[in-house]
Amino acid sequence: MRTHILNYIVDALALLVMLAMIVTGLWLRYVLPPGSRGGHGLSLWGLTRHDWGDVHFWLAVALAALLLLHVALHWGWVCTWTGVCVRAGRRAPTGVSRGREWVLGLVTLIAVAAVVSGAVWLGRSRLARVEEDGSHERAGRGWRGGRGALVLPADPTPFTRAR
Numbered sequence: 317m318r319t320h321i322l323n324y325i326v327d328a329l330a331l332l333v334m335l336a337m338i339v340t341g342l343w344l345r346y347v348l349p350p351g352s353r354g355g356h357g358l359s360l361w362g363l364t365r366h367d368w369g370d371v372h373f374w375l376a377v378a379l380a381a382l383l384l385l386h387v388a389l390h391w392g393w394v395c396t397w398t399g400v401c402v403r404a405g406r407r408a409p410t411g412v413s414r415g416r417e418w419v420l421g422l423v424t425l426i427a428v429a430a431v432v433s434g435a436v437w438l439g440r441s442r443l444a445r446v447e448e449d450g451s452h453e454r455a456g457r458g459w460r461g462g463r464g465a466l467v468l469p470a471d472p473t474p475f476t477r478a479r
Contacts, residue, residue, distance in 0.1 A: 319389070322389065323386075323389055323390075326382055326385050326386050326389065327386065329382055330379060330382040330383060330386060333375055333378050333379045333382060334379060336375050337372060337375045337376060337379060340368055340371055340372040340375060341372060343360060343368055344365060344368055344369060344372060347360060348360060348364070348365040348368060349365075350365070387425070391421060394421045394424060394425075395417040395418050395420060395421030396417055398417070398420040398421050398423070398424045399416065399417045399420050402420055
């Protein structure tokens with residue numbers, strides 16, 4: 317398959333997945349708001365808020381995979397332009413090695429991965445449990461919400477703060 321046709325297919329799929337993510341995000345925010353499972357029992361096409369949250373997550377995974385493929389297909393461009401940006405403001409040497417451009421491209425990829433990983437780590441490290449009285453308590457490692465989350469007993473005594 318020709319490269320430009322593959323690029324077009326990957327980019328078109330990425331666009332469709334992005335649009336689906338936008339739509340499911342809007343549904344989660346406005347059509348099936350938090351608490352819609354409670355007394356309302358709302359569902360959209362047989363899927364509850366949590367089900368649509370799962371769809372939204374897997375769309376994000378698909379988009380990440382398509383974006384990685386997109387970057388792989390344009391790797392030469394990434395390496396070249398990273399080198400151009402690093403040399404900005406300085407006189408560019410006439411014969412920049414391909415190896416150096418690849419190293420700069422890898423550094424860019426590692427920096428992007430570090431930012432994403434750091435954001436996930438920061439989110440997990442700042443989790444807090446909201447008590448019934450509205451106060452916040454640090455949740456610690458392993459606390460997760462959503463499907464498979466810790467089910468609290470009817471007696472809240474073990475979870476109250478020591479005075």
